[in-house]
Amino acid sequence: MNIRTISSFAIGPIGAAALGFITLPIVTWFYSTEDVGRIAMLYVMSNFCVMLFSLGLDQAYVREYHITMGKGKSALLKATLLPGLILLAVALIICLVKPGFISKALFAVDSVLISLLVAICFLATFISRFLSLILRMQEKGLAYSMSQILPKILFVLVIGTYVLFSFGFDLFHLVIAHTISILVVTLIYAWNTRIEWLAACKSQVDIQNLKVMIRFGAPLVLGGAAFWGLTAIDKLFLRSYSSFEQLGIYSVSVSFAAAASIFQSVFSTVWAPIVYKWAHSGEGLDKVEKVTQYVLLCVLLLFCFVGAFSWIVDFILPESYSSVKYIVVSCLGYPLLYTMSETTVIGIHISRKTFYSMVACIVAFAFNVLGNMLLIPHFGAAGAAVSTSMAFLLFLLLRTEFSVKLWRPIPRRKIYLFTFLMVVIALITTLYGEQIGYILHLIWFGLLLIVLLSFKKEVVETIGWCRALSGGENRTVLSDIKQ
Known part of the structure; x- marks a missing residue:
């Protein structure tokens, strides 16, 4: 991995952090500290879902990637992604049986729409985790970085729209902005890795x-x-x-x-x-x-x-x-x-x-x-x-x-x-x-x-x-x- 490759990987975190510094003052000036605290709980639980439902197989993917040859990499992706995705989907369906449960548990706010948006965030975050590993292991630093920066830009634009038209200064609209950004990053990852995950869909899992x-x-x-x-x-x-x-x-x-x-x-x-x-x-x-x-x-x-x-x-x-x-x-x-x-x-x-x-x-x-x-x-x-x-x-x-x-x-x-x-x-x-x-x-x-x-x-x-x-x-x- 040469300096150019490392630099391409660095663009994403640096750009995302820079955009975060633009967004952060806007959020703190226009949203209450309580809502800022609530949205932090969304980030916490999103990370928890990735950690728990990945079953440690995301780390196994990284560990086995370089010693897996040819078409075996597609089977490796399917074997590591599918078990956790199924478990997460089932868990979210169970939680959504009681409308508003997720929102009330996380934010102390009873809202069916917020609960649904949070469920979408959890699924998108989980999928994007595995798709990002493909770009990371293939050393496609620029694609990896752009997938991190573009959602931040979109989040800034959504928040900026709220400010420009003087509406949306509540938890619901803050969750909407986050949901849009995480969905975009998942779609971008899916496009950049379409060859790999399409091949994975056709592959057989080695039990x-x-x-x-x-x-x-x-x-x-x-x-x-x-x-x-x-x-x-x-x-x-x-x-x-x-x-x-x-x-x-x-x-x-x-x-x-x-x-x-x-x-x-x-x-x-x-x-x-x-x-x-x-x-x-x-x-x-x-x-x-x-x-x-x-x-x-x-x-x-x-x-x-x-x-x-x-x-x-x-x-x-x-x-x-x-x-x-x-x-x-x-x-x-x-x-x-x-x-x-x-x-x-x-x-x-x-x-x-x-x-x-x-x-x-x-x-x-x-x-x-x-x-x-x-x-x-x-x-x-x-x-x-x-x-x-x-x-x-x-x-x-x-x-x-x-x-x-x-x-x-x-x-x-x-x-x-x-x-x-x-x-x-x-x-x-x-x-x-x-x-x-x-x-x-x-x-x-x-x-x-x-x-x-x-x-x-x-x-x-x-x-x-x-x-x-x-x-x-x-x-x-x-x-x-x-x-």
Whole structure:
């Protein structure tokens, strides 16, 4: 995978995030914090449906893709997509037997139309997940990216229409906008992958191979449930122990932290295929340590930049969201520490001991449950952000140590030292930022200087790499890592 391919994959997350920053201020100015909190519940449950009903077979598809030849790839797609799709459809039909049940359970609003729209969102999100994997594994970065950007553009246009004609400032119209956008992304994915899924419709499923993949994916379902809980329990506790208003403030903070999700999304997209290729060929595994150092540098820089410049949020959002500038730093814990763990967890994936991934998720999830129970009643959205950030620090530690146990030792003292420092300063910023004031931003600037000095070698190499790229060289990632 060369630089051009990586850049094509990066267009999607970067463009989607940029459009999100356009949409977010509009949503916060024209919709109540309660409705913003409610729509966050839709995102949470959409992710839950993908996680639960995929049965871990989406990960099996990624794992088996490169070792499956020819027409077997079509059968692989059908075998991994069909079981979960059938189960999800049956579950939604059962829920819709009682009109308004879904809407009332998610939003505390009894609406048959909203329930139907949510069901459509769940189905479309599930299908688009598998179709996107086709483009990802085929390294069709531009098509993958355009499928992410175009729905965001449409969402902006729908919201912009509401604003222009002064109507639709309620939950129902907000759900309509989201439904349209997710349907469009599914249709775009379907068009871009029409050859593959049409061939899959005609293929025969190898039951024995499906059983093998289910055995691989089964632990991932439990681990995925724990991971979903790890990332979603904060919103569920805010809904139960606080209010939709606090949930709205927290959701906006998480949305601003989506700037870091660009890094997470791009890295996760390109990293898995590269590592599995290395593992399949037996080459390149010694480069994992070097990649880990560069990822650590990026993680630390993003923490420092957001901490130092989060005050800019006050010029974008209404006054009712003034606490976002302090909360957003801790919200970085999920995307950044998760990305860091993706480099150190490689030993678990190579050894196929996915049980250990499940254990790491469950322990971190239990920790997050306890943290939310203790912090949310006192600190609201700030408590939820801190609890999740600390839970992901534990998640990183567990995944790393399990990987070392199953594969081989890697230098990790520097990883633990710096990530712990970032989480602690983020905790102080989030919980006590209003009392301490802008001196915290100066502390983040100081941390930035320390990071640059501590990673001077990596910084110099990165600058040299960027200069080479600007000179027109088109080297592959593998050759760059060798150097």
